[in-house]
Amino acid sequence: MTPELEKAPLLPAHAKQVFKGVIFEVHQWEQELFDGSFKTFEKLRRNDSSVVIPVLSNGKLLIAEDEQPGRPLVYTFPGGEGETGEDPETTARRELLEETGYTADTFTLLRSSVPSSKIAWTIHTFVAKDCRRVADPVLDGGERITTREVTLDELVALADDPRFQNRDLQIPLIKARYDTEVRASLEKLLFG
Amino acid sequence: MTPELEKAPLLPAHAKQVFKGVIFEVHQWEQELFDGSFKTFEKLRRNDSSVVIPVLSNGKLLIAEDEQPGRPLVYTFPGGEGETGEDPETTARRELLEETGYTADTFTLLRSSVPSSKIAWTIHTFVAKDCRRVADPVLDGGERITTREVTLDELVALADDPRFQNRDLQIPLIKARYDTEVRASLEKLLFG
Numbered sequence: 001m002t003p004e005l006e007k008a009p010l011l012p013a014h015a016k017q018v019f020k021g022v023i024f025e026v027h028q029w030e031q032e033l034f035d036g037s038f039k040t041f042e043k044l045r046r047n048d049s050s051v052v053i054p055v056l057s058n059g060k061l062l063i064a065e066d067e068q069p070g071r072p073l074v075y076t077f078p079g080g081e082g083e084t085g086e087d088p089e090t091t092a093r094r095e096l097l098e099e100t101g102y103t104a105d106t107f108t109l110l111r112s113s114v115p116s117s118k119i120a121w122t123i124h125t126f127v128a129k130d131c132r133r134v135a136d137p138v139l140d141g142g143e144r145i146t147t148r149e150v151t152l153d154e155l156v157a158l159a160d161d162p163r164f165q166n167r168d169l170q171i172p173l174i175k176a177r178y179d180t181e182v183r184a185s186l187e188k189l190l191f192g
Numbered sequence: 193m194t195p196e197l198e199k200a201p202l203l204p205a206h207a208k209q210v211f212k213g214v215i216f217e218v219h220q221w222e223q224e225l226f227d228g229s230f231k232t233f234e235k236l237r238r239n240d241s242s243v244v245i246p247v248l249s250n251g252k253l254l255i256a257e258d259e260q261p262g263r264p265l266v267y268t269f270p271g272g273e274g275e276t277g278e279d280p281e282t283t284a285r286r287e288l289l290e291e292t293g294y295t296a297d298t299f300t301l302l303r304s305s306v307p308s309s310k311i312a313w314t315i316h317t318f319v320a321k322d323c324r325r326v327a328d329p330v331l332d333g334g335e336r337i338t339t340r341e342v343t344l345d346e347l348v349a350l351a352d353d354p355r356f357q358n359r360d361l362q363i364p365l366i367k368a369r370y371d372t373e374v375r376a377s378l379e380k381l382l383f384g
């Protein structure tokens with residue numbers, strides 16, 4: 001994400017919502033083109049998502065094996081969509097607890113990224129250190145989630161597995177596979 | 193993309209279109225959950241896109257510097273959205289010619305990938321060898337595109353630039369930066 005992209009509003013102020021579904025809203029606006037003519041532009045919006053990298057006191061990370069109806073199993077860090085008006089850290093805490101039964105004192109925002117230029121949608125990724133299990137997971141009928149502890153090496157090996165879901169973490173993880181400095185700074189970030 | 197994901201239909205047969213915009217359609221269906229209950233699921237659909245990696249006879253690749261109204265400049269291989277009913281290679285040939293004025297005899301499909309599990313949308317990436325310029329670009333009022341010749345080394349260096357748009361090419365390019373075997377097979381694929 002470029003600094004310009006981060007600063008630009010994700011939807012123009014004069015965009016109008018033309019449809020609201022269960023996940024996505026559709027927004028449209030008349031956009032002036034480079035030649036002075038106008039065209040209907042369209043962009044989607046959905047509630048922001050939060051993702052948590054849960055770090056355990058044994059030096060491992062907690063990853064979810066997540067199956068949903070009609071979709072094959074994926075490997076993903078816990079997380080999900082925010083409720084309307086919910087702040088990203090609250091979403092992160094709620095999703096970690098619901099999906100895994102784990103919590104932590106401190107959630108640190110690692111990055112906020114916008115995966116698509118056509119969707120006003122930000123994914124906030126948090127690191128939660130010293131996670132501890134405090135409850136059983138609470139899954140709804142559309143979730144089948146089991147958790148697995150992985151080492152950083154195992155995570156790095158998983159990064160380009162087609163089932164690995166956290167696409168915006170793939171590049172740093174793959175660089176860490178080859179570059180000892182990237183690897184050391186990732187280790188410090190998670191365990192330092 | 194897993195083999196299962198490739199084989200699964202991108203929309204269930206009983207999904208119904210509930211909205212059609214200028215780019216996106218919204219589809220919904222009643223999905224049976226793991227516990228036997230039902231929930232409204234939602235997925236988008238848009239026409240497939242094609243992307244072309246144009247290889248020139250001087251051993252360089254043609255990349256586009258692409259600006260659109262309301263969006264900062266990105267670096268991207270030429271390409272765009274298919275017209276309804278257009279096959280992917282025709283889209284690739286049309287977009288390359290319109291955006292750059294170049295064409296080639298043979299377009300070879302490199303990969304077809306599905307960027308999002310929530311959008312029925314496939315990006316087809318072609319390699320076009322021995323590209324030659326046959327016309328001037330034909331841009332509409334919403335496009336400001338200039339082309340630049342880059343070496344494979346320059347492309348590899350560009351792969352994790354936030355302005356580089358072809359996300360599904362990032363991982364092989366970054367691996368090629370570190371791994372001489374990956375680099376050699378990429379070179380063979382493009383120039384062999």
